[in-house]
Amino acid sequence: xxxxxxxxxxxxxxxxxxxxxxxxxxxxxxxxxxxxxxxxxxxxxxxxxxxxxxxxxxxxxxxxxxxxxxxxxxxxxxxxxxxxxxxxxxxxxxxxxxxxxxxxxxxxxxxxxxxxxxxxxxxxxxxxxxxxxxxxxxxxxxxxxxxxxxxxxxxxxxxxxxxxxxxxxxxxxxxxxxxxxxxxxxxxxxxxxxxxxxxxxxxxxxxxxxxxxxxxxxxxxxxxxxxxxxxxxxxxxxxxxxxxxxxxxxxxxxxxxxxxxxxxxxxxxxxxxxxxxxxxxxxxxxxxxxxxxxxxxxxxx
Amino acid sequence: xxxxxxxxxxxxxxxxxxxxxxxxxxxxxxxxxxxxxxxxxxxxxxxxxxxxxxxxxxxxxxxxxxxxxxxxxxxxxxxxxxxxxxxxxxxxxxxxxxxxxxxxxxxxxxxxxxxxxxxxxxxxxxxxxxxxxxxxxxxxxxxxxxxxxxxxxxxxxxxxxxxxxxxxxxxxxxxxxxxxxxxxxxxxxxxxxxxxxxxxxxxxxxxxxxxxxxxxxxxxxxxxxxxxxxxxxxxxxxxxxxxxxxxxxxxxxxxxxxxxxxxxxxxxxxxxxxxx
Numbered sequence: 208x209x210x211x212x213x214x215x216x217x218x219x220x221x222x223x224x225x226x227x228x229x230x231x232x233x234x235x236x237x238x239x240x241x242x243x244x245x246x247x248x249x250x251x252x253x254x255x256x257x258x259x260x261x262x263x264x265x266x267x268x269x270x271x272x273x274x275x276x277x278x279x280x281x282x283x284x285x286x287x288x289x290x291x292x293x294x295x296x297x298x299x300x301x302x303x304x305x306x307x308x309x310x311x312x313x314x315x316x317x318x319x320x321x322x323x324x325x326x327x328x329x330x331x332x333x334x335x336x337x338x339x340x341x342x343x344x345x346x347x348x349x350x351x352x353x354x355x356x357x358x359x360x361x362x363x364x365x366x367x368x369x370x371x372x373x374x375x376x377x378x379x380x381x382x383x384x385x386x387x388x389x390x391x392x393x394x395x396x397x398x399x400x401x402x403x404x405x406x407x408x409x410x411x412x413x414x415x416x417x418x419x420x421x422x423x424x425x426x427x428x429x430x431x432x433x434x435x436x437x438x439x440x441x442x443x444x445x446x447x448x449x450x451x452x453x454x455x456x457x458x459x460x461x462x463x464x465x466x467x468x469x470x471x472x473x474x475x476x477x478x479x480x481x482x483x484x485x486x487x488x489x490x491x492x493x494x495x496x497x498x499x500x501x502x503x504x505x506x507x508x
Numbered sequence: 509x510x511x512x513x514x515x516x517x518x519x520x521x522x523x524x525x526x527x528x529x530x531x532x533x534x535x536x537x538x539x540x541x542x543x544x545x546x547x548x549x550x551x552x553x554x555x556x557x558x559x560x561x562x563x564x565x566x567x568x569x570x571x572x573x574x575x576x577x578x579x580x581x582x583x584x585x586x587x588x589x590x591x592x593x594x595x596x597x598x599x600x601x602x603x604x605x606x607x608x609x610x611x612x613x614x615x616x617x618x619x620x621x622x623x624x625x626x627x628x629x630x631x632x633x634x635x636x637x638x639x640x641x642x643x644x645x646x647x648x649x650x651x652x653x654x655x656x657x658x659x660x661x662x663x664x665x666x667x668x669x670x671x672x673x674x675x676x677x678x679x680x681x682x683x684x685x686x687x688x689x690x691x692x693x694x695x696x697x698x699x700x701x702x703x704x705x706x707x708x709x710x711x712x713x714x715x716x717x718x719x720x721x722x723x724x725x726x727x728x729x730x731x732x733x734x735x736x737x738x739x740x741x742x743x744x745x746x747x748x749x750x751x752x753x754x755x756x757x758x759x760x761x762x763x764x765x766x767x768x769x770x771x772x773x774x775x776x777x778x779x780x781x782x783x784x
Contacts, residue, residue, distance in 0.1 A: 220685075220686070221594070221598050221601065224590050224593050224594050224598075225590075225591075225594040225598065225601060225603070225607070227586075227587055227590055228587040228588065228590050228591035228594070228607070228656060228660070229591075229594075229603060229606070229607050229610075231587055231652070231653070231656065232591075232607070232610040232611070232653060232656065232657075233606075233610070235626065235629070235649055235650070235652070235653045236610055236613070236614060236622070236626075236653045237610055238629065239622075239625035239626050239628060239629035240625050242625065242628045242629045242632050243624065243625045243628050246628050246632075256631045256632070256634075256635055309520070309523075309524055310524070312516075312517050312520040312521065313520060313521045313524040313525075315517060316513055316517035316518055316520065316521040317521065319513045319517070320513060326769075328521075330762075330765060331525055331528075331529075332525075332528070333761065333765070334758055334761055334762075335528045335529070335532070337707065337710050337711075337714075337757060337760075337761045338532070338714070338754055338757050338758070339713075339714035339716075339731065339753065339754075339757065340714070340716075341714070341716050341731050341734060341735060341738070342535075342714075342734070342750045342753060342754055343531065343532065345535070345734075345738050345742070345746070345750060346531035346532050346534070346535040346750065347531045348738075348742060349531060349534055349535050349538065349742055349747075350530065350531050350534060352742065356530075356534055385527075386527060386528070386531070389524065389527070389528060390528070393524075439616065440616065443616045443617075443618065444616065444618050444619070446618065447618025447619070447620045447621060448618075449619075449620050449717055450716065450717070450735075453739070454738060454739070464618065464620045467620055467624065468620065471624065471627075471721070477628070480624065481624070481628065484620075484621055484624050484625065487618075487621060488621060491617075491618070491621075495613065495616055495617075498612075498616055499609065499612055499613075502612065503608070
């Protein structure tokens with residue numbers, strides 16, 4: 208009897224565990240993308256919700272499907288969108304490189320300290336990782352604005368005689384992204400560097416490799432999964448960043464996140480905004496697939 | 509690998525940490541500035557904090573955010589733990605790849621995309637079924653989706669290292685699989701559940717972009733109120749509020765880290781005991 212119950216439990220019981228999270232994420236995370244695709248093919252309308260139905264059934268039972276590809280064509284004709292895609296990718300790319308250049312030595316240094324110091328240093332990196340972006344960007348503004356700490360210190364030291372204009376510049380956006388996303392780079396890098404087999408480096412040294420050579424031949428290739436994971440964790444969200452360009456960037460700073468926000472809340476053109484979002488998502492498929500592939504390989508190892 | 513660390517690396521590490529912390533420390537320092545001019549130090553004062561206590565807009569928003577955070581983290585811990593059990597214990601099932609993808613994708617998906625797509629879903633649902641109205645409900649639903657992903661990842665890694673011998677012993681002694689899991693493995697992973705609850709809470713408390721999209725008129729969370737104030741520039745009462753939130757989040761994260769470490773030590777000790 209018990210064996211039968213257990214068998215039934217095995218067969219159906221597992222779906223009681225799998226289905227709730229599966230259905231939830233399906234309905235509230237995945238299916239929304241289908242709705243975005245649907246609405247990107249609709250027309251704007253003055254009503255609630257502010258777009259037309261693409262599928263209608265008339266009273267005499269004729270079904271009509273009206274797909275409007277004009278929104279996607281519009282993305283190509285109005286150069287604002289092309290420019291903002293390009294600009295976002297450029298900004299995210301260079302921010303990722305700088306984060307990598309700063310984050311790699313940091314992760315390497317942490318991986319080489321004693322275990323007891325390691326956990327304290329990690330905690331120091333993790334803490335800002337969880338702290339609100341909005342508040343941290345706001346805190347950065349306190350440093351770089353015209354009367355902020357940086358300018359007053361430099362003025363006091365006599366290095367400059369007029370305050371530097373950093374706020375509302377592209378430089379401020381880079382600074383904001385690097386400052387906000389640095390922990391996302393350091394943590395995965397540390398995770399791979401920590402596991403690095405030190406005996407390989409000793410072997411390389413025994414065979415007469417100078418340290419820099421051993422680094423390039425051994426450490427760098429072995430830490431590649433960490434480099435990929437860290438870079439994707441910075442690059443992908445940075446492309447879609449909204450808070451940083453809005454608070455720190457100038458009015459001419461057109462990152463895609465900001466364009467999307469304005470399209471939604473300013474112009475209230477939901478079909479075009481959906482088309483922008485879908486095109487953006489298509490752009491992200493490559494990097495996201497790379498990240499997923501990399502992390503599933505890591506999980507198996 | 510704890511031998512000599514080159515001084516150059518140490519200095520870069522220190523610079524990096526300074527970059528991460530200096531702005532926050534300056535912000536907290538200036539929240540105690542008596543002067544209402546944000547750039548001039550006018551002596552120590554806690555007046556901006558007491559002013560917060562009389563600001564109804566901020567108090568309402570803070571209360572709303574806390575309520576959302578509690579509901580979201582509770583639901584997300586339940587769903588995320590189920591997903592983690594499914595991924596760790598059931599090696600083969602239809603839709604495994606789909607579930608893995610849906611758990612990992614929210615971690616890298618730009619918030620603005622998630623926010624827009626969820627808004628479009630809610631608007632279409634309201635049009636079709638007359639539910640849900642934008643506000644508390646929709647913010648909770650949207651937050652649960654990305655918090656579930658974080659909980660799953662945390663609990664999954666803990667479950668993978670959990671020792672199953674006790675659970676198997678319980679089943680040998682006649683417990684059903686659910687009973688055996690609840691009696692043996694669940695207490696072992698309880699600290700991981702508590703810490704993922706705290707992390708979900710901080711994620712929900714901090715979220716601006718997704719909340720802004722899915723919220724409706726009248727439901728402004730704390731980050732939304734702060735954002736609208738911050739757009740107008742630096743102000744001393746926002747300094748005080750930001751300092752409070754940063755301290756609350758830091759406390760949650762430290763507590764979560766402490767719980768995780770304690771459970772990890774317990775696991776190592778149990779493993780050692782089992783070997784002797």
